[in-house]
Amino acid sequence: MNIPFNKPYMTGKELGYITQAHARGHLAGDGEFTKRCHRWLEERTGAHAAFLTHSCTGALEMAAILADIQPGDEVIMPSYTFVSTANAFVLRGGVPVFVDIRPDTLNLDETRIEAAITPRTRAIVPVHYAGVACEMDAIMAIARRHGLLVIEDAAQGIMAGYKGRALGSIGHLGTFSFHETKNIISGEGGALLINEPELVARAEVIREKGTNRSRFFRGEIDKYTWVDIGSSYLPGEIIAAFLWAQIEEANSITARRLAIWRRYHEALAPLERARRLRRPIIPAGCQHNAHLYYLLLPSPNERTAFIDTMKNASVNCVFHYVPLHTAPQGQRVGRAHGKLPVTTDLADRLVRLPLWLGVEEQQERSVSAIIGFFHE
Known part of the structure; x- marks a missing residue:
């Protein structure tokens, strides 16, 4: 019998929850299952806010917009990572600056970061390879000294931690993946964690195509309109229902x-x-x-x-x-x-x-x- 490298796991509740989502008549984004996932992510990680996205790639793209990356801005990251880590910033005109990794964890070598910083550096993107944390205390200290944002690529990091803190919750922003190759899955899917309260309102707008639609649904305004750049980063409720079955386990x-x-x-x-x-x-x-x-x-x-x-x-x-x-x-x-x-x-x-x-x-x-x- 062939042993594949990966085989997506199902808990057995996924199809039932998808049926429930359909029965509620809400299959677009931000339905009841999405809200459950948001609450769990916030409680599990301690993040100020969590937003499901259609992929970790989408979450990283949102992070690049929130970081206000402009053409020519430099972003420090490892070279040993998936292309989305770099693409998210390149799409904003940013320049990935690749720094070597540690020989023990294969994570960004924190001792080499400071030498790579220039006047154009805007952010550091540690990638937690294999769900093993980067040396976040040192990375956050470097960021504070130089006034930089830290965006954790925790695509592989759900349910992992660093000195008792959840990965994705330590930097200013964090991202998760729920791709079928990850531990907790929804086929495709991701999440953005917001750890700085002042970024939450804009993140909500960016995620809703640059509109203030979420405020409209909460009854805070009488109509919604285009207020910023953004894209359609929401996953549908079927994806969220599948994910909730995984999160429960x-x-x-x-x-x-x-x-x-x-x-x-x-x-x-x-x-x-x-x-x-x-x-x-x-x-x-x-x-x-x-x-x-x-x-x-x-x-x-x-x-x-x-x-x-x-x-x-x-x-x-x-x-x-x-x-x-x-x-x-x-x-x-x-x-x-x-x-x-x-x-x-x-x-x-x-x-x-x-x-x-x-x-x-x-x-x-x-x-x-x-x-x-x-x-x-």
Whole structure:
């Protein structure tokens, strides 16, 4: 039996909630299920306000507008991330400034940020890779010293934390993804967390196509009109209903994923001691969510051989990002601060293992195939 890299999980309540949404006669955005999701996100994270969006990409685009990114403004971020992290700011005319990552967590190296700051720098975008927190205390201190905004790309960070605080709630703005590859899913979907109260009113307008429609629905004005730039960032109520079924099971979903993660971690410890691979590192103070389990192999060639061998064993393992500073568009619109040797090296050697709810039944076969590769 083939073991896919990912398989979307359903709790069993999704279709029932979608039926309820239809019965209420409200399938556009901001219905009852959307409001439930907003309340949960605000209570779970401590954010001042949370807004569902059609994707994490949309949430990042909203963040770029709220940050008032203008042509030529620079935004510091890792190169080892998904294209949406950079695209959101490039769409406003911003310039991504790619900074190297830490060798332990693969997160933005906080010790290299300050040297990359120029008079045009406007924001720092830490990306919490694999649901493991960046060193947010240091990043926030740098931002305060230089008057910069911090926008957390917590696409992989739902139910994860840093020193007891939810990821996405520490910077001025934060974003989540509910894409089908994430821990809590709605197929496509995302959320924007607003941690600065003065940004809430404008965020609401931007999300509603630049109109004050939300105020109209609350009875605060007698008609709504166009008051700012914006776009249609709302998800439909069917998406929110699906998401609510997932959110209700967020604790149990996370616990099961952590159990799968720990099984890999324990089983592969002898191979790390033998220096055949490196396992993920979770620093003290980081409460991860088992978003993914990766290995760092000794060389790119060994990674290729590993992926091919696992595929022949019907275990689908995959690499991850091509660093943005090496991509054609990244070279056109951004700049790298230095040569980024850690990013380049680790991106060539990283491989991700299957981790999804239900893989537990077949995990021992995956573990056996992995161990067998190194003992050939």
